[in-house]
Amino acid sequence: xxxxxxxxxxxxxxxxxxxxxxxxxxxxxxxxxxxxxxxxxxxxxxxxxxxxxxxxxxxxxxxxxxxxxxxxxxxxxxxxxxxxxxxxxxxxxxxxxxxxxxxxxxxxxxxxxxxxxxxxxxxxxxxxxxxxxxxxxxxxxxxxxxxxxxxxxxxxxxxxxxxxxxxxxxxxxxxxxxxxxxxxxxxxxxxxxxxxxxxxxxxxxxxxxxxxxxxxxxxxxxxxxxxxxxxxxxxxxxxxxxxxxxxxxxxxxxxxxxxxxxxxxxxxxxxxxxxxxxxxxxxxxxxxxxxxxxxxxxxxxxxxxxxxxxxxx
Amino acid sequence: xxxxxxxxxxxxxxxxxxxxxxxxxxxxxxxxxxxxxxxxxxxxxxxxxxxxxxxxxxxxxxxxxxxxxxxxxxxxxxxxxxxxxxxxxxxxxxxxxxxxxxxxxxxxxxxxxxxxxxxxxxxxxxxxxxxxxxxxxxxxxxxxxxxxxxxxxxxxxxxxxxxxxxxxxxxxxxxxxxxxxxxxxxxxxxxxxxxxxxxxxxxxxxxxxxxxxxxxxxxxxxxxxxxxxxxxxxxxxxxxxxxxxxxxxxxxxxx
Numbered sequence: 001x002x003x004x005x006x007x008x009x010x011x012x013x014x015x016x017x018x019x020x021x022x023x024x025x026x027x028x029x030x031x032x033x034x035x036x037x038x039x040x041x042x043x044x045x046x047x048x049x050x051x052x053x054x055x056x057x058x059x060x061x062x063x064x065x066x067x068x069x070x071x072x073x074x075x076x077x078x079x080x081x082x083x084x085x086x087x088x089x090x091x092x093x094x095x096x097x098x099x100x101x102x103x104x105x106x107x108x109x110x111x112x113x114x115x116x117x118x119x120x121x122x123x124x125x126x127x128x129x130x131x132x133x134x135x136x137x138x139x140x141x142x143x144x145x146x147x148x149x150x151x152x153x154x155x156x157x158x159x160x161x162x163x164x165x166x167x168x169x170x171x172x173x174x175x176x177x178x179x180x181x182x183x184x185x186x187x188x189x190x191x192x193x194x195x196x197x198x199x200x201x202x203x204x205x206x207x208x209x210x211x212x213x214x215x216x217x218x219x220x221x222x223x224x225x226x227x228x229x230x231x232x233x234x235x236x237x238x239x240x241x242x243x244x245x246x247x248x249x250x251x252x253x254x255x256x257x258x259x260x261x262x263x264x265x266x267x268x269x270x271x272x273x274x275x276x277x278x279x280x281x282x283x284x285x286x287x288x289x290x291x292x293x294x295x296x297x298x299x300x301x302x303x304x305x306x307x308x309x310x311x312x313x
Numbered sequence: 314x315x316x317x318x319x320x321x322x323x324x325x326x327x328x329x330x331x332x333x334x335x336x337x338x339x340x341x342x343x344x345x346x347x348x349x350x351x352x353x354x355x356x357x358x359x360x361x362x363x364x365x366x367x368x369x370x371x372x373x374x375x376x377x378x379x380x381x382x383x384x385x386x387x388x389x390x391x392x393x394x395x396x397x398x399x400x401x402x403x404x405x406x407x408x409x410x411x412x413x414x415x416x417x418x419x420x421x422x423x424x425x426x427x428x429x430x431x432x433x434x435x436x437x438x439x440x441x442x443x444x445x446x447x448x449x450x451x452x453x454x455x456x457x458x459x460x461x462x463x464x465x466x467x468x469x470x471x472x473x474x475x476x477x478x479x480x481x482x483x484x485x486x487x488x489x490x491x492x493x494x495x496x497x498x499x500x501x502x503x504x505x506x507x508x509x510x511x512x513x514x515x516x517x518x519x520x521x522x523x524x525x526x527x528x529x530x531x532x533x534x535x536x537x538x539x540x541x542x543x544x545x546x547x548x549x550x551x552x553x554x555x556x557x558x559x560x561x562x563x564x565x566x567x568x
Contacts (some may be wrong), residue, residue, distance in 0.1 A: 101374065195474070196367055199425040199481065200401030202522035213415050 003031055040280030051280060053243070057244045059265075065277035066282055067258070068247045071153070071200035073162075074257040074288070078229040079234060085173045089312040090211075092174065093181030093221075107181060116175035117293055124238030126204035127168045132239055142253060145197075155250035157297055158241065165240040169232055172223035180224060184217030185210055216299075227289050233259035234293025258285040319383075319487055320345040321366055321516035326380035328361050328370055335361050337539045339380070343532075345485075348507055348516045350530035350547065352523060354567065358539040359519045360408075363487050366517065367403040368396040375430030385484070391521040401429065406488040410470035412462035412477070418445075419458040421473055425481035440480050448476035449506055468499025475506065492525065504529050523563055527551050535559045 037044070043051060047065060054066015056182040061115045092112065136159035188210045196209045211218070241254020242264055248255045258281050268274040328336035338359045343349050345403040350355055352358040359560050364370040366377055368389060382389045389399045422441045431437060441458070445451040448528060450472040454460070471491060478486060488507070492500040507529050510516050520526050526533050534544040535556075542558040543550060554560040561567055 079552070102535065191407060191409055192413060194369065194372070195408065195411045195413070195477075196424070196428075197372055198367065198400055198405035198407075199428060199477070200397050200399075201428050202397055205428055213413070216416075 017276040033283075036279060036283040036286060040276050042223075042276035043280040047086035047271060047277075050278070052284070055246045057261075059269075059274045059277075063273060065273075065280075067281055069244060070256055070258045070261055070281060071288075072247065073255040073283065074230055074242070074259070074285075077162060077165045077169055077240065077255070077257055078226055078266055080163065080239050080251075081169030081173055081229040082165060082222065082226060083170075085170035085177060085225060088170070089174050089177035089221070089225070090218065093185055094211070095209060096178070096182040097185035098203075098210065098266065105182075109182060112175050113179055114175075115171075116179075117186060120172065120232060121238075123168055123172055123235040127164065127235055127239040128160070131168065132164050135159060135164055144252075151249075152251050155252055157252045158254070159240045160241045162240065162248055162255045163251045164254075165236045165257075166251075168235050168239055169229045172232060172235065173228050176228055177221045177225040181218050182215070184214045184221060187217070188213050210219050216258035219299050223292060223299075227292055230292065231259060231285065231289055236260050237263050258282075258288070316437050318345075319343060320379075320385070321380070321517075322383040322386075323335055323362075323365075324383065326362075326365060326378065326382060328358070328365055328379075329375075329377045330373070331375040332338065335539050336365070341534060341541055341544055343425045343515060346511060347531040348405065348511045348514065348518060348529050349532040349534065350526035351517065351519045351534045351536060352521070352526050352562075353520065353536035354562065357536040359536050360489050362536065363489055363517060363519045364436040366485075367405060367480040371396070371398070391516075400553055402484050403427075403482060404483035404486045406474050406478055406491045409494050410467055412465070412470050412473050414461060414463035416462055418454050418462050418465070418473060421462040422476045422480045422538065423495065425477060429440045429481060433528060438508075441476075444476040444480035447479050447510070448472045449502060450476055466499070468495050468502060470497060471499070471503060472506070479510075483514070485517065486510060486557050488518040490519055490521060493521070502523075523551075535562060537562070 047054065051065060051067055052071075052144060053068055054064065055068050056064050056066050057069070058064050084193070093108055096109055096112075100108065136157055139156045140159075140163075144153050144157065190211060192213060193206055196206045201209070236257055237260040240257065240260060242256055242260055243254035244256050244261070245254075262278050262285075265274075266278060267277055319342040322343075323339050323341040323343075326339040327334060339362060342558065351362060353359050358372060361370055366382060366384075370376050370378055378390060381390060383389075384399065386401070388394070389396075411506075413424065416424065419441055423437045426440055429534045431440070436457060440515050442451065442455075443524060445454065450469060454465070454468060454473075462470065465473060471494075475486075475491075479557065490504050491507075493517075496505065504525065507516055507518065510533070516528065530547045533547040533550045535542045535550065535558075537558055551563055554563060
């Protein structure tokens with residue numbers, strides 16, 4: 001009986017320890033939100049909703065702060081990153097899971113995942129010294145000759161700017177999206193591949209079946225990539241040009257993002273309202289990533305709906 | 314068809330997984346419009362033999378085949394033959410029901426036709442109905458064709474897979490232990506379906522269940538350790554086996 005009671009005590013202890021660890025995650029998130037709101041309270045009181053729709057950022061004279069251009073900048077650079085990065089990542093994921101022999105695929109995955117281990121400041125340096133000059137001299141002039149009739153690709157070319165930031169971000173999200181999509185494609189039961197091949201499908205037709213089976217997982221992978229692109233700070237700050245404007249004159253022009261302005265101006269925030277405005281930018285960024293993740297869960301849950309009850313091998 | 318009394322003629326067929334030989338010198342002629350059962354203990358190569366008949370064996374990395382398989386008198390392992398066109402003429406049903414879970418019942422049946430380039434709604438509609446009727450599934454699903462294929466019971470899923478194979482109007486149907494994951498009632502339905510199919514197709518069925526082979530098949534092949542030990546009419550093989558190994562196996566003394 002005594003033994004039993006001692007065992008029971010162990011159970012309680014385990015429950016307490018695991019419960020504490022589990023709830024700590026939740027508590028930390030709540031604390032972060034609390035501190036962000038507390039820190040930005042001055043700015044919230046002063047500007048209210050105007051902070052989200054304001055297009056002026058003037059710490060020097062009028063001391064008004066509006067974050068809308070930063071939201072645009074963040075959305076557009078992340079959008080460019082997805083536009084370029086997602087097709088490449090899906091291609092990489094498919095080659096790794098469907099075409100390569102297993103050992104080669106393993107080695108290649110290893111190298112691709114190493115890309116994710118490169119610190120983002122290194123990406124930034126590479127962006128400034130290698131990628132931006134290369135794009136300026138060898139890519140953008142041709143792009144402009146081809147598409148210069150649209151405002152998106154007209155105007156002066158500096159090397160850095162919106163498109164360069166998007167391209168850097170695309171490179172940075174490829175490892176994330178491709179390694180998750182590879183896992184998702186590999187998890188597709190072989191019986192489905194065999195079923196479609198036995199119907200006389202070509203390799204490509206079989207791959208399409210694999211992709212359609214894996215689509216919810218792929219959406220998850222893309223959203224994770226989006227989360228990384230939205231929050232990415234250092235590399236973007238180093239190449240985007242950091243100019244606060246509602247819209248840039250073209251994709252070659254400089255712009256700003258939510259994350260970049262915090263990193264850039266934090267040390268310059270010499271008075272409370274300025275600092276508070278920057279913290280509110282942080283709050284917006286946090287809510288952004290939170291919303292992206294919630295949206296992703298909803299999409300994934302919906303996508304999974306008709307797939308419940310299938311026999312997975 | 315076209316002067317060939319046999320649907321398949323297997324000649325000196327060897328099959329390998331890497332260096333391991335799993336089939337050795339198989340010679341076997343398979344009749345049209347009849348059920349041929351392939352029996353034998355686990356690991357004897359019966360599934361591999363089946364998969365050699367529509368070139369599914371080779372999609373496994375490291376798998377190879379030597380020898381010939383004539384289908385309507387044409388060697389499907391000839392260099393100029395595209396395996397994709399062969400598989401379109403030979404339907405296959407697998408051990409585990411494997412409908413496409415992300416597709417509706419309708420699309421599961423129509424996919425083979427769509428892969429063949431059929432787009433007209435009317436043609437698809439009538440082919441889906443015909444295939445589901447042949448698979449004895451039509452009455453159970455006709456009011457709900459847009460439901461997910463994964464929502465059906467195991468036996469229904471397997472009949473859906475049979476309908477999927479039949480929709481493209483193949484010339485032969487290969488079945489790899491189609492009832493092994495099903496309960497007795499579902500099994501009975503599939504078995505009677507197999508008998509019906511034999512009126513129009515060459516049906517080749519792999520089974521580890523000797524009673525099933527005896528019930529459904531016209532001809533039976535007994536495979537042991539990658540070799541064809543005995544092949545003949547089912548009745549003859551079960552009632553009067555010529556090889557002592559066959560006798561041992563069918564009387565349950567090993568397996």
